[in-house]
Amino acid sequence: MIQTLDDLRVLLGTLPGPDTVCRDIALAREPQLTKPRGALGRIEQLAAFLSAWQGRHPPAMQAPVAHVFAGNHGVAALGVSAFPPEVTLQMVANYRKGGAAINQLCRAFGVRLGVTEIDLDHPTKPFNQEPAMDEAEVVAALNIGLGMDLAGADCLCLGEMGIANTTAAAAIALALYGGTAEDWTGPGSGVSGSALDTKIKVVAEGAARHAKAGDGLEILRRLGGRELAAIAGGIIAARLARVPVVLDGFIVCSAAACLKAVAADALDHCVLGHVSREPGHRRLVKALGLDPLLDIGMALGEATGAVTAVPLLKAACQCHMGMSTFAEAGVTDHD
Template identity: 60%
Template sequence: MSDDQTAEPGPEADLEEIRGLMRAMPGPDKAAADAARSRETELTKPAGALGRLETIAEWAAAWQGRHPAKVDRPRVAVFAANHGVAARGVSAYPADVTAQMVANFQRGGAAVNQLCAVHDAELRVYEMALDHPTLDFTLEPAMGEADVATALAYGMMAVEEGVDLLCLGEMGIGNSTSAAALSCALFGGAAADWTGPGTGVQGDALTAKIKVVEAGVALHAQAAADPFDLLRRLGGLELAAIAGAVIAARMGRVPVILDGFACTAAAAILQAIDETALDHCLIAHRSAEPGHGRLMQALGKEPLLDLGMRLGEGSGAAVALGVVKSAIACHAGMATFAEAAVSGPAA
């Protein structure tokens, strides 16, 4: 596992260029997928005996564009930013915790550090202007167009040459509020359907959080020109960066594992633009945050795991990395019936 790294966003980007990238996203590699499907039938096991591990191996081959798929250099990318709406008391923790947790990542003291070590994954932490939180979206758009475009482009930096599987996560006090508002604006329903305890708010504090989500959606949902504009209005720098990383991974043929609620909400922006935009993504786990199950249903996605986790910081994605590595190892390493001199199924 490599040391954590932090950085600041670079030069301004053009949102129209990013829209253009989405129009040029490649599809799956059919030849690689067919090769994986063919090999699966020859491995020394009953058909379907490894369940979803079999389809994961095919998915990885299709999106890496090679058979068999390999996971030699997985990366866990955690984007950290602050939200102006946190001043509304939507979290059980102060906004200072974002920077404190980034320092904890750097010292190796967080859960995700341990999980990356176990699964031999690089951890990169991308610190995004923590001293300059987004604006309060109950009053005005959270970001300007240049801000959201730059954050999207910054997220693309996580997909470097040689990275062959990307796990995405976030850190940002207030981002479950932003995720709830984005989800509600994208898919409808009441704010209460999407808004959960996040870091642990309850009672009157949770009621106030729901009202914050209601106010943001009421102000911005109809005013947004497109999903990227919705991200600008209700999102955060780290959520925009996650969306950018998902786009860059698609362009670079790197499969993606998304973490929990906030991470999935960021990616959902892309599926609202193109219904195939998340085909190269798996969702790591079903977060205990109640809106996550509803969001996955809207996206037509099933999580790999359901462990009651709600930590964020890419922790669920890092756990799920082990599942994906297991699927690829079984597919590539198992003997075929012919190689093992084992009789295949009766005709």
Template identity: 50%
Template sequence: MSRFSSFKQLRAACLDLPGPDQSAADAAAAREAQLTKPPGSLGRLEELTAWLAAWQGRTPPTLGTCEILVFAGNHGVAAQGVSAYPPEVTTQMVANFTAGGAAINQLARTNGARLRVTPLDLDRPTADFTEAPAMQEAEFLDAVGIGYDQVTGESDLVVLGEMGIGNTTAAAAISGALFGGGARFASTGTGVGRDGFGRKRAVIQQALLYHSDVLGDPLRAAAAVGGRELAAMMGACLAARHKRTPVLIDGMVSSSAVAPLKALRDDGLDHARVGHKSADAGHEFLLQELGMRPLLDLGMRLGEGSGAAVALLVLRAALACHTGMATFEEAQVSGKFSS
């Protein structure tokens, strides 16, 4: 039985959200002010430790147990020629994850993070959303519930990633459904040529026109033009909020997957940070709509949670400075540096 029985129940869960622990954030900020460095000299690293403290509800925060959750799904819209690779690559890549041969395996190992991969009905692609809703209500809610249940609340931080041939088309369609101007979110994805990119833009516009009656509802729109792995990522992000676990979002697909949470409630993604800005052109537009600033910009566009996993190393650097540096008193340094 699915965790969510209706759009109404899921919407209520998306609106009933706990806030941050401000006292923990203030304590982290107070310690930063006492460390042997000019105020603000570590830039965003200082903000990140306060953010971790706020959502973990403790200071100092910790990153001892981190999980990378990768969700995989197949898309009926891939039949429209929007990807350079066939749908069976999704299944083959899941096998590669299992064998330890993908980029995300190496990044998980480097981070000391646990990687868990969840395939969602790979032998049963979603419907081609130019002709029908990608998922009916029950299918969508089931995928959201699967993602929700993957978050135990026992981790210090969760990284979200995905794999799915055709999912950059779904990502652009969701972004267009939520924020308008669907074609501006299109990208080359797996590297389709000029003709393929033109098809992708046309498919997105066709889908948004076909589903125009549901575009005002973020959840119904996500079901109409999304995918199972995107729905699962949204569920995981929602569960992390309910369980007060900070989240690192990956690139374009991950960002679009969780965007309905922001559309439903303006602070719905306050417990999350975007790990990196994808090289996919549409991600910049989406980040502007979400009002989120990525931690890194390395020209990556792989997916799998890879950019967010690299950003986790930045969080570890921030935490190492926060916990390991001496205060002025401890170091017997007289007076603070001038800014």
């Protein structure tokens, strides 16, 4: 647990690196498997990635987990979303009843789902008028993520729920990477017309007020939300526990971007599950230097894109260890 943002800055400067021994074992095995080299594309690369960040060979994908953090945003009251703030709480109840899309995808792909709502009765402050959170609030939310129990997890798929959080994500991206509010602000839950104009205005005002106020953690405090801070904490918790992370869409990546703005290697243990159709996400993915596993037009959030990519991780593990080598199969190597 951390007491201040400075504690997290120190932690970000001392993150453990990959297990290069396990990575090299995986890289050495891959060319021996009965297929042309590179024929499985990124599935081959994922096996080495998982070995490196799980710290073991062979890599495993028997116990993937997903976690959705939920928070409410003060800017929701400004008319930036197609849905009212109470939908956040209602969707949390839906997750717990098993009725949401993320529940079905987790069932389909054998992923264990957790949900944490964070102080939904107390939205963050409207960031176009003042910082969204004070330091105690953002540290408390970060600690929720940092305190995740990841024992036995093979990977962590992170997701979110929070009405108006695409507004927060757009403001964070604008503050970190520049451009215009129009570059980063999209329909989110389905706004258009005057509501979209309002959303763009709020994003522009927020970034103008806070963009020069400090580093990525200050941007997270001033423009983010409790669920974004918890996601950032979860990313770091996974790094410390040697659990690879599968990032989801625009909101999750905006939280991740705040970490990368402080420590260039903060996301090295992360893979991007998908790129969403939210316009700002594709731009943010490029800025972060991430390469999505999937590009299939999803834009739901709640870890759905990350969980949909889990079968590719399972395929990587199965192919890496299940396939015979040329020697084992008695097949002549093409070399």
